[in-house]
Amino acid sequence: DEVAVAGGGPPQRAQDPADQGGGGGGGEAFIAEAEESRGPPLAQLNIGHSAAEVVRASKQARVRGPFRESYLSPAQSVKPPAQAAAALPRDKLNPPTPSIYLESKRDAFSPVLLQFCTDPKNPITVIRGLAGSLRLNLGLFSTKTLVQASGEQPVEVRSQVQQPSDQNWDTSxxxxxxxxxxxRSHTTIAKYAQYQASSFQEALQEDKDSEDEEAEEPDSTTETPPSNPDQKSHQIIKFGTNIDLSDAKRWRPQLQELLKLPAFMRVSSAGNMLSHVGHTILGMNTVQLYMKVPGSRTPGHQENNNFCSVNINIGPGDCEWFAVHEHHWETISGFCDRHGVDYLTGSWWPVLDDLYGSNIPVYRFVQRPGDLVWINAGTVHWVQATGWCNNIAWNVGPLTAYQYQLALERYEWNEVKNVKSIVPMIHVSWNVARTVKISDPDLYKMIKYCLMQSIKHCQVQRESLVRAGKKIAYQGRVKDEPAYYCNECDVEVFNILFVTSETGGRNTYLVHCEGCARRRSGALHGVVVLEQYKTEELMQIYDSFTLVASPGSR
Known part of the structure; x- marks a missing residue:
């Protein structure tokens, strides 16, 4: 199941055992047709070729078994080279976190801010006092306001053992x-609000009881009792997580307030790949809210498909963050394997000494109320509340080559690991090509290559179906139609859908990928094959997708 990643490049597609044998070294076997081939063969195509040449070569190639070429070309990688392996001194293992202090609203809208946040060298950026400089009304996200707006709304609760942020003890x-x-359990915003408030009151009372003078007048800036929650560690606390603020009517004032942010940080903008999905992905292209008491933990993770993320602390208390550059995700994944926890889907909290022992620098900082944290593409991070606070967060996909590469790498790795890619990257790539003018040459080449590979996939698949005499019915897409995933293996199914109707209910149709459909029936009996795009339509998008001159170069 493991796939070696050579030289930090994109993961290679896992070779299906069925592909091997007779194919010369287990690769695809291309059998040239007897007819004289016009144009380059499949293996020699590049993004300079026209869609017609790609389609022609795909039709002429005979591929045994599934077509499994990657959507990424290793030659196009834009990842910064990994640092030398020399042992780092302790101060280099705790580097200062890239931080920005905004003097004015104008600073927030400077293009320099976007460049800084998306620079592959900066895994995470904390923008201090962003809420103040943009005059964001964070009170709209206070617990009191949330209860008034939607007290009965469901909240997912995680019950956790409270412990110091740099420790994670076993049960004994x-x-x-x-x-x-x-x-995991469930409650409502109103009930969690009650718990959050009473937990705060109890801590105040405990401070009074211990005759701590400061408890008489809690620090007015944070309203956080000065007692150290670590002292009464190991009690069970509850963390209110993944509260959905996607309802545009109910949360109108809150969502409108976030339009004050610079475009690249907004939930929706033309330069955000997630705004080109065409449908809602909860918590990614919509806002989610987190309600916390001291000790609430968001365990280690990379964001879905390695997208960037924005997180604002509403307060009144602080959060402590830990972050590691994307370079090191495989080492961390290895630690998870050794500790028997799944890196992509499990719940884990890194032991800092293990990371330092592996020469991995860890960024560690405090996010105060009004601070915005920008998590760059692929950054591994974990967070613990040190006070009572609420946070809001969502994902963004800036149109940069680095973001696009990391998103596609994780898309392919997810397929190897049988994990669903929440972002349907092939669907998104075609939408971006159709609607966005791209001026960055690296990004343009990557998207064009992905589209070329997508046409090859569709055409090779189409040809084998036609040759086998399988009827393909055209059914064009309608507005707001979502991307499709295989009902069995959760892989994205683009353009050519293998559909079965389930007995019992009328109109219950299930979509499958070709592999899973053939596992049900090798000859695809009882499977309807639908095509969502005419070949000419994809060819037209592909040929029209060209690099435009950047605004600065005119």
């Missing part, structure tokens, strides 16, 4: 471990 509290336990 005898040693530090990676797996991070939490059980």
């Amino acid at each position: 509290r005898s040693r530090q471990v990676w797996p991070c336990e939490s059980s």
